[in-house]
Amino acid sequence: MALTNTATLHVDPIACQAHGLCAELLGGFVTLDEWGYPILPPHSVPPALRGAAREAVHVCPTLALRLQSSRPE
C-alpha cells in the first residue's frame, strides 16, 4: 500500500561531498554538521516534506542521497 508506506533518507557517506542542497531543500529536517555534511534524522520523512525529499535525491550533485521506503511500525 503505497499510501501507508513511509520513507527514510539515507546518505552514502563516501559519495557525499557536502554540497548541502539537501539541507537547503529540507531545512529543519536535514541539518548540516560543522563541516557541511548532512545529518539525517533516523525517522521517516514527514508527508509534507516528501516532495522536497524526492527533489533533494534528484538534485544531489553526487547522487549520494536516496529515499528508502519502509513499512510503518
Added chain:
Amino acid sequence: MGTPITATAARLLAGGAADLEAHRARYGPLPARHDAGQLAALALAAGLRGRGGAGFPTGRKIAAVAAGRRRPIVVVNACESEPASRKDAVLLRYAPHLVLDGAAIAARALGARTVVLCLHRGDPAAGWLDRQLAARTGDGLDWRLASLPRRYVASEASALTHFLNGGDARPTTRPPRPEQRGVRGHPTLIDNAETLAQLALIVRYGPDWYRTAGTGTDPGTALVTVGGAVARPGVYEIELGVPLAAALAAAGGLTEPIAATLVGGYAGTWVTDPGLPLSHDPAGPDATTIGAGVLVALPARACGLAETSRVVDYLAGQSAGQCGPCTFGLPAVAADLRRLVTGGADPDLHRRLAHRMALVTGRGACAHPDGAVRLVRSSLRVFAADARTHEAGRRCPPQPPLLPIPGPNQQDPTWH
C-alpha cells in the same frame, strides 16, 4: 621471533608445528570434506566468533557466502593492522598449517578453488609463508599471497576486497557485502587467521570439545597480545570469559601499580576492574569486548589521556579520507583531546568534544570513526580525575610513550 609463548589454555599454542610434515604428524590429514551447510552448522554449534575484532558468528558468515550462486573465494586476513597486536604473526609462525587447514576446510566446503592469504606489505614472514603455501599441493587449491598497504583500515573487509579487485585498500559503501559480492564479484569468505585456526580444531575435535573452554555465549580460547607493565609481554592463549587479571597473570603479572588496561585494540576501551571478564560479549561500563585481543597495562605513573591522545592522533591520520565526518571529525576530536592534555583547554572544550564525538559516530562507511570515539569516551570516563587536573592547567610529568605508534617507515603513504 623473541616473543615468549606460554599458553594458559593451550589449544592453538598447544604444540608448535612449523612445517607441514610436523603439522600432519601432530594433527593428521585434513578431515573429510564437509558441505557448506554442515560446516556452518558445526561453527554455529561450537559458537565460534570471529577473532579479528568484531566477534561475528563464523557459521553465519559461512552460510551467507554459501547462499551465493557463484563459486566462492576464501581470504585469510592476517594483516594484523592493530599496532599493539602480534597474535596473528605469532600464530602463523608457530602453527601456520592450522590456519591454512582452516582455510582449506572452508574452501573445500564452499567449493572454492582460490584461497588468498593477506599480509601487510613488507611482512618479514611472507617468503617463509609462501614456501608453506607451496608445500600444500594436496589440497587441490590455488593458494595465493597478497600484500596490502600498511594502513590501519586497509584490512577492513570491504577495503581488503576493493584492493584484491585492483582498487585502493579503502573501505567501500555496503551493500554489497563481500559475502554477497566480493573478490572478482564472487561471494567471499574473509576470516581472521586465528578464526580459521579455531575452525580447523572444531572440525577435528567437535563442537562439544570446543565448548569445554570459554563461556556459553563465547566458547573456546582466544589469543591475546599482552604488553605494558607486565613481566613477560607476549602472545598468550586464554579461555574466553576469564577475568582481565588472569590474562595479565599469564604474562607474568604486573611489574608496578597500574592505572588501567587498554583492552581490545586502538578501537577499544580502558578497563580498571581486574575482574572484568574478557570475551566478545560487552562487559563493564564502557561495553568492553576483547576485540582483537590487545591488552596493554598502563603504569599508574603514566597519563592515560596523553596515551589516548597519541593514539587518536594516529587514528585520525589513518582515516581513508572518504567520509566527511571521519575526514574532518576525527582530526577535530583529536585536536580537542590534545588541547585538554597539553593544558590548552577552553571552557567550552568538554561540551564541544562531546558534541563532536556524537556527530562522528555512525556516520562513516566503516566503523573506524566509531572505534576512535569509543576509545576517547572511555578515556574521559576512566581518567576523569586526570582530565580535571589537566583542565586546571597542570600537566602530567613527561613519561616515555607506551602504546606503539607506527613510524613513517612502518606505514605506506599510498592505498595501492
